[in-house]
Amino acid sequence: MATKQRTVMLASDLTALWLTIKLAFITAAILLVICIPLAWQLASYKGKLKPILEALIAMPLVLPPTLMGFYLLVLFSPTHAFGQFWFWLTGTQLAFSFQGVVIGSLFYSLPFVMQPLLAGFKQINTTYDQAAIALGISPFKRFMYLTLPLLKPSIGSAFALGFAHTLGEFGLVLMIGGNIQGETQVVSIALYDHVESLNYGAAHQLSLVLLAMAFACLVLLFKFNKTVINGAANRA
Numbered sequence: 001m002a003t004k005q006r007t008v009m010l011a012s013d014l015t016a017l018w019l020t021i022k023l024a025f026i027t028a029a030i031l032l033v034i035c036i037p038l039a040w041q042l043a044s045y046k047g048k049l050k051p052i053l054e055a056l057i058a059m060p061l062v063l064p065p066t067l068m069g070f071y072l073l074v075l076f077s078p079t080h081a082f083g084q085f086w087f088w089l090t091g092t093q094l095a096f097s098f099q100g101v102v103i104g105s106l107f108y109s110l111p112f113v114m115q116p117l118l119a120g121f122k123q124i125n126t127t128y129d130q131a132a133i134a135l136g137i138s139p140f141k142r143f144m145y146l147t148l149p150l151l152k153p154s155i156g157s158a159f160a161l162g163f164a165h166t167l168g169e170f171g172l173v174l175m176i177g178g179n180i181q182g183e184t185q186v187v188s189i190a191l192y193d194h195v196e197s198l199n200y201g202a203a204h205q206l207s208l209v210l211l212a213m214a215f216a217c218l219v220l221l222f223k224f225n226k227t228v229i230n231g232a233a234n235r236a
């Protein structure tokens with residue numbers, strides 16, 4: 001009986017691990033698509049609204065995840081206009097669903113992807129862009145074939161940081177998605193369940209896996225940061 005229980009628990013932990021990796025990858029990938037053009041515009045923007053825009057982007061850094069999760073849960077509720085529109089559009093509800101958790105994660109990890117990209121755009125030498133303008137190259141081609149290749153280290157850093165930050169989500173996921181095995185139960189929630197049930201052996205296993213994944217992401221992050229610093233020094 002003990003062996004059978006351990007096997008079932010291991011299977012549920014693997015499911016939670018896969019769901020966590022899936023959530024982190026989707027969140028980081030979508031945020032890159034959203035944040036790259038936003039960071040490009042914001043890095044060169046000098047208007048009076050810039051501090052307000054930067055504050056809005058940085059809000060998840062100071063807000064409790066449960067607070068964000070609560071208001072997003074209200075927004076996703078079938079009784080709210082947005083929740084009703086989503087249900088009409090897709091036939092599914094956002095509250096207590098994986099899709100809802102993904103949207104919540106986009107808000108939660110936004111500044112962790114945005115900040116490296118902003119720093120990368122600010123470090124790009126404008127001489128290259130000015131030369132491309134003088135040659136009559138269109139803004140789109142300058143962005144695709146000049147700016148993005150120079151931004152590769154910052155893009156890698158942003159993805160690694162967004163991925164690592166999403167791995168450890170707990171309060172926001174629990175508020176929006178609950179604790180539904182195979183749907184919204186990520187590693188942090190499964191770990192909490194093991195500790196609550198005094199199953200410290202399974203908790204240790206999950207903790208070690210999560211620690212290893214977070215450490216690997218941070219190694220990549222510092223590697224990309226070193227590349228950014230060295231590149232900036234070479235261009236100076």
